[in-house]
Amino acid sequence: GTSNIADCDWMTAEEAARQLSTTSSNMTVMPAWVIDKYGGSDVLRFTKNASFPIIHYPNEVIVKVHAAALNPIDVSMRGGYGAATLSMKRDPLNINQTGSEFPLILGRDVSGVIMECGLDVKYFKEGDEVWAAIPPWKQGSLAEFVVLSANEVSQKPKSLSHTEAASIPYVACTAWSALVNTGGLTKENCTSKRILILGGSGGVGTFAIQMLKAWGAHVTVTCSQNAERLVRGLGADHVVDYTAGPVEVPLATLEKFDLILDNVGGATESWALGLLKPWCGAKYVTLVTPFLQNTDMLGIADGMLQTGVTVASKALKHLTKGVHYRWGFFAPSGPALDDISEMVDAGQIRAVVEEQFAFSQVPQAFQKVEKGHARGKTVVQISGGGGDDSQH
Ligand SMILES: NC(=O)C1=CN([C@@H]2O[C@H](COP(=O)(O)OP(=O)(O)OC[C@H]3O[C@@H](n4cnc5c(N)ncnc54)[C@H](OP(=O)(O)O)[C@@H]3O)[C@@H](O)[C@H]2O)C=CC1
Numbered sequence: 001g002t003s004n005i006a007d008c009d010w011m012t013a014e015e016a017a018r019q020l021s022t023t024s025s026n027m028t029v030m031p032a033w034v035i036d037k038y039g040g041s042d043v044l045r046f047t048k049n050a051s052f053p054i055i056h057y058p059n060e061v062i063v064k065v066h067a068a069a070l071n072p073i074d075v076s077m078r079g080g081y082g083a084a085t086l087s088m089k090r091d092p093l094n095i096n097q098t099g100s101e102f103p104l105i106l107g108r109d110v111s112g113v114i115m116e117c118g119l120d121v122k123y124f125k126e127g128d129e130v131w132a133a134i135p136p137w138k139q140g141s142l143a144e145f146v147v148l149s150a151n152e153v154s155q156k157p158k159s160l161s162h163t164e165a166a167s168i169p170y171v172a173c174t175a176w177s178a179l180v181n182t183g184g185l186t187k188e189n190c191t192s193k194r195i196l197i198l199g200g201s202g203g204v205g206t207f208a209i210q211m212l213k214a215w216g217a218h219v220t221v222t223c224s225q226n227a228e229r230l231v232r233g234l235g236a237d238h239v240v241d242y243t244a245g246p247v248e249v250p251l252a253t254l255e256k257f258d259l260i261l262d263n264v265g266g267a268t269e270s271w272a273l274g275l276l277k278p279w280c281g282a283k284y285v286t287l288v289t290p291f292l293q294n295t296d297m298l299g300i301a302d303g304m305l306q307t308g309v310t311v312a313s314k315a316l317k318h319l320t321k322g323v324h325y326r327w328g329f330f331a332p333s334g335p336a337l338d339d340i341s342e343m344v345d346a347g348q349i350r351a352v353v354e355e356q357f358a359f360s361q362v363p364q365a366f367q368k369v370e371k372g373h374a375r376g377k378t379v380v381q382i383s384g385g386g387g388d389d390s391q392h
Contacts, residue, residue, distance in 0.1 A: 028052050032143030033362045034103035038080030041370075044363050050103065053139065053147035058120035061150050063130060065382040066162035068141035069109035070369045071170050071203060073330075077106060078366070082136060082292035085300055089137035107140035107380070108133060110148075111156055111165035121150045131156040131341070133169035135332045141166075142362055142380065154337030157344035164351035167377035168344070169337055171203040175211060175261075176336040178285045178328030183259050190215035194255060196275060199263030200236060201227035202374040204287065206352040208261055209234045211340070214348035220254065222247050222264075230375055234352070251275055261328070262286035269314075269325075278322035289327040352376030359383070 032050035035043045053062055073081070087101035114128045124130065132153040134140055139147070156165045179185045185193070195212050199205050200221030212219050213235035220238040221231045228239045240250050248271040256277040262268050265288025276282035290310070295303030311327055318325040343349045354376040357365040361380070368378050 030144040031359075032103075032105050033107075034105055035078055036102045036104075038078065038083065040079070041363050041366055043078065044366065045103075046360075046362070047103070050105065050143055053145050055116065055118045055147060057149070058118040059150050060118045060147055061114050061121055061124055061130075061153060062116040062145055062147050063110055063112045063132065063153070064115045064145055065110050065141050065143060066112040067110070067166035068107040068380045068382055069166045069170065070106075070365055070378045070380065071108050072369065073108060073136060073170075074106045074140075075366060075370050077104075077136060081296065083296060085292060085295040085303070086137045105139040105141075105143050105146075107142035108136065108170040109166045110134060110141035110146055110169070111160075111162040112146075112382075114153075115145065118150070124150060124153065129156045129158075129162075130154060131165045131169050131337060132334070133173040133330070133332050133337070136330075141382070142359075144383065151334045152332040154334045154341055157341045159345050159347075160351055163356055163379050163381055164353060167203075167351045167353045167379050168207065168340065168349075170330065171207045171377070172211075172340050173333050173336055174204055174287065174328070174330040175208040176333065176340070177331040178261060178287055179208065179212070179259070180336070181331065182326045182328045183261070183283050183285050184281075185212075185215070185217075185259065187215045190217040193258040194218045194220070196220045196222075196251070196257045196260045196272075197236075197263065198222050198260065198268055198272065200231045200239075201376075202263060203352075203377050204261075204263050206230070206234055206376050207349070209236050210349040211343070214343055220251075220257070222251070224373075227375055230352075234350075248272075248275075256282075258282050260284045262288065264288065273318050273321065273323050273325065276323040280322075281324065282322075283324040283326055284318070285326045285328040287328045289329070291327065291329070353379050355379070356381060 029049045030052050031048045033044055033046055034050055037043055111131045114124050114126055114130055117124055130153045132148050195217045197205055197208055200209055201223040209219055209231060218237050221236040222240045222242045223231055224243050225241040231239055240247055257275055260272050265286060273284050291307050294306045298306055315325045355368055356379040359382050365378055365380050
């Protein structure tokens with residue numbers, strides 16, 4: 001609804017665009033959507049007076065945001081998910097001297113233009129078009145500018161508009177971390193592998209299908225029936241409708257898999273590990289982990305201890321059956337995005353933008369993501385230069 005908009009210092013889309021049109025190096029404030037406390041969609045507040053980002057370390061860059069995208073973690077973080085761990089990491093030196101994470105800017109994806117480089121930055125210069133996934137402990141991209149480490153940033157694919165490019169980095173870095181770093185897959189070792197993606201129609205799934213197909217894997221995907229066309233269009237070889245009945249039944253009739261990427265979680269792990277080839281290094285990697293819930297609930301030290309105990313006991317239990325059990329996590333990576341940028345420009349990976357919103361419509365964009373049932377990504381256009389706004 002619009003109630004959350006009425007009580008903030010609201011402006012129209014045209015006014016927002018005007019606000020965004022000029023920058024100067026002595027600027028101290030910028031427009032942004034912030035939260036001042038954790039909660040529902042009513043905590044999102046538009047302000048023209050968010051602190052302008054400052055380069056604190058010589059390897060940092062300031063990026064002028066052209067487009068941002070939302071992920072499920074933005075909704076979770078708005079509600080306080082990971083607060084203990086993330087706020088400690090966010091400002092370990094208490095540079096802001098506030099002792100508080102607020103006002104907090106959400107938004108984990110950015111496509112934009114480098115505006116300023118720290119003294120040690122070699123690979124970027126002012127004016128470069130870049131994209132990045134922003135770690136959850138940093139201020140986000142629902143703002144005119146964002147500060148990042150240069151090693152989190154990468155040259156944006158030339159073939160994509162900023163709007164399209166913003167839809168990729170966070171899910172791409174997550175899929176890369178889970179499949180490559182944790183799962184051990186590479187572009188060279190995928191051709192003979194059978195991969196199962198549980199939950200193929202959302203952000204991570206629509207990206208992972210394309211990357212694995214580009215690397216020559218055989219890809220089976222579970223999704224709702226109405227997403228079958230989408231995932232087949234992205235290259236899925238075999239599609240199983242999870243809404244037609246217990247999905248483990250049809251999956252159990254298939255040849256066993258070398259790797260399972262689980263984007264669904266819940267009871268899945270009670271049956272999914274049985275779908276792996278035993279005793280050949282096959283891995284189950286789940287992205288749905290209780291790591292931050294543990295630290296929220298138990299504090300950082302006890303939460304990490306609990307996490308370590310849980311994951312070690314599960315890994316051991318499954319190792320005795322000849323398969324590996326792993327938790328996958330998002331990891332920011334400019335170098336991974338460099339490789340992905342090349343794959344995009346080579347036509348192997350495309351942006352899957354389900355819906356796009358103006359900067360003035362951030363609360364509506366959140367509502368869209370909260371409803372679930374994503375078919376690709378939800379993007380927010382922040383400033384001009386979004387280029388072609390075509391939907392896919
Ligand atoms: N550990 C980490 O660091 C990270 C974890 N994640 C987590 O990974 C998961 C996926 O993220 P993301 O792709 O961005 O989320 P999205 O919201 O974009 O997509 C989720 C998709 O899963 C589908 N889905 C829901 N239930 C099932 C089911 N039982 N079987 C198959 N498909 C299902 C939904 O469609 P429909 O309901 O219509 O079928 C939707 O398309 C989320 O839980 C997210 O929190 C993501 C990034 C990093």
